[in-house]
Amino acid sequence: MDNRNNLLIFILALGVFGILNTELGVVGILPLIAEHFHVSISQAGLLVSLFALALAVAVAISGPILPLLFSVINRKKVMLLVLGGFVIGNIVSIFATNFTTLLIARVIPAFLHPVYISIALTVASTSVSKEEVRKAVSKVILGVSAGMVLGVPIATFIANQTSLKMAMIFFTVVNLIVFIATLLFVPSMPVTEKRSYGSQLSVLKKWVTWLAILAVVCLNAARNGVYSYFAVYLQNVTNVSAKTLTVMLVLFGAATIYGNMVAGKILSKTAMKSVVYYPFVFGALYLLLFFMGSFTGPMFIIVLVWGVLFALGTNGSQYWITSAAPEAPELANGLFLAFGNLGITIGTSVSGLFISGMGTQYVVFSGLLFLILSLGFILIRNYMYSPVKRAGQNF
Structure with a gap:
């Protein structure tokens, strides 16, 4: 795997990490969210449960459909669209003045979750030689594991050491870095063989x-x-x-x-x-x-x-x-x-x-x-x- 492909796979894995981090990172800071927006812990828990519900619906219904619909569009553009959606959702979360706004800003991007994961796995497998496919895919899936394992403690540490807003900024920065890296370093990926x-x-x-x-x-x-x-x-x-x-x-x-x-x-x-x-x-x-x-x-x-x-x-x-x-x-x-x-x-x-x-x-x-x-x-x-x-x- 050459340096260019290594960079591409790293960006994809970081993108997956950023999305999973956004999804799960709030688990450890729910008490701070409840205190900040003056809601109960159970209400704050909706940030996790409704995201999971939206994700379940997205995966069950649009999981196969959206990747199929986007399969005829330049993959780089699709990844930028999804990452942009997460960045905007995170920015809204930073400046949210009420809990309802925060809730909406988290739930809507959940529907784009399966699109990025699907395309990231596809790009990883098609950008390397046949012998390197499984290694490339495993590195992207590594981003999922890292997001699940590291997202909660990192966000919790930042929130406890600084503020709730800084934890939200952390989510935004990770996704923004991936967006910029994708824009600058990921080559255009037009679908050369458009399948009906x-x-x-x-x-x-x-x-x-x-x-x-x-x-x-x-x-x-x-x-x-x-x-x-x-x-x-x-x-x-x-x-x-x-x-x-x-x-x-x-x-x-x-x-x-x-x-x-x-x-x-x-x-x-x-x-x-x-x-x-x-x-x-x-x-x-x-x-x-x-x-x-x-x-x-x-x-x-x-x-x-x-x-x-x-x-x-x-x-x-x-x-x-x-x-x-x-x-x-x-x-x-x-x-x-x-x-x-x-x-x-x-x-x-x-x-x-x-x-x-x-x-x-x-x-x-x-x-x-x-x-x-x-x-x-x-x-x-x-x-x-x-x-x-x-x-x-x-x-």
């Missing part, structure tokens, strides 16, 4: 696409369904203190960042085998979690491995869908976001049923159930669309 919307949507007529989608839904349900109750498990089963819980959350976050760093290398060498083996490896981890989850010492090691595998799963899921529909990359990445989010919703709901019916420790069985289902869809696709079965079929 119909030809791109035709990938939904292929069984290989739906087998990939079903596998990704189950993989995300398996990973996120259990992870959604991560803190609850550590408190109720491992019985850790609040301080130890914080340390484990930080370790998990650091492990996901490392997992993204190694994911590109692993998938570049053995992408297909990695996806096939993934349910087995993650299943072994869940069994270890079930039998050793009550012991604090082993849980530190389990949490580290869990974080690495969690990141590998994100990268593997993105590969599994986009490789099934290479002729429509923007749509494929939109499908990855939409159905990945659906998997999170299903997994969290089913895991909640396991907890309410059997107890917190048995949430692991929900993860194992979805891993088995994902393995079935992975193996069916592998069998039906192997090079031997379908010569020349794209994976």
Whole structure:
């Protein structure tokens, strides 16, 4: 990967970080927001919950549609449009005089969230050689992990050390830097081969696409369904203190960042085998979690491995869908976001049923159930669309 491509990938990753930072950074400063605008904590929490709701709607409905609609427009222009929307929303947040204005300024940009992520993943994969694709994509996904792990503590630190307004300015500056960097250093990316919307949507007529989608839904349900109750498990089963819980959350976050760093290398060498083996490896981890989850010492090691595998799963899921529909990359990445989010919703709901019916420790069985289902869809696709079965079929 030459220096020009490295700079491009860095800008894309920073852009993803900026967007995720805007989304999650307010979590740690909700008490300051409530105090500043004279609202309750529950009302301040709407900044997170309504953003998440808008994002869920955007991902579920417009996640595949908007990337498809923008797929015929110069990608640089689309990225600037989205980043500009976030910059404007952040600027409005800085000068908001009432809570309603702040709420609107945060919710509207959420609908543009999946557009940037989808295009960033597509640009990363199309700007490098075939051998470097997985490494480039993993670096962009690293921006997601960094935004999730670093956004809250950075914003909280700035707000506590200076003021709430300075934290809002931080969100703005990050997105503004990416906007300027994109404007100055990202080359124009006109769509040289304009595919009709119909030809791109035709990938939904292929069984290989739906087998990939079903596998990704189950993989995300398996990973996120259990992870959604991560803190609850550590408190109720491992019985850790609040301080130890914080340390484990930080370790998990650091492990996901490392997992993204190694994911590109692993998938570049053995992408297909990695996806096939993934349910087995993650299943072994869940069994270890079930039998050793009550012991604090082993849980530190389990949490580290869990974080690495969690990141590998994100990268593997993105590969599994986009490789099934290479002729429509923007749509494929939109499908990855939409159905990945659906998997999170299903997994969290089913895991909640396991907890309410059997107890917190048995949430692991929900993860194992979805891993088995994902393995079935992975193996069916592998069998039906192997090079031997379908010569020349794209994976």
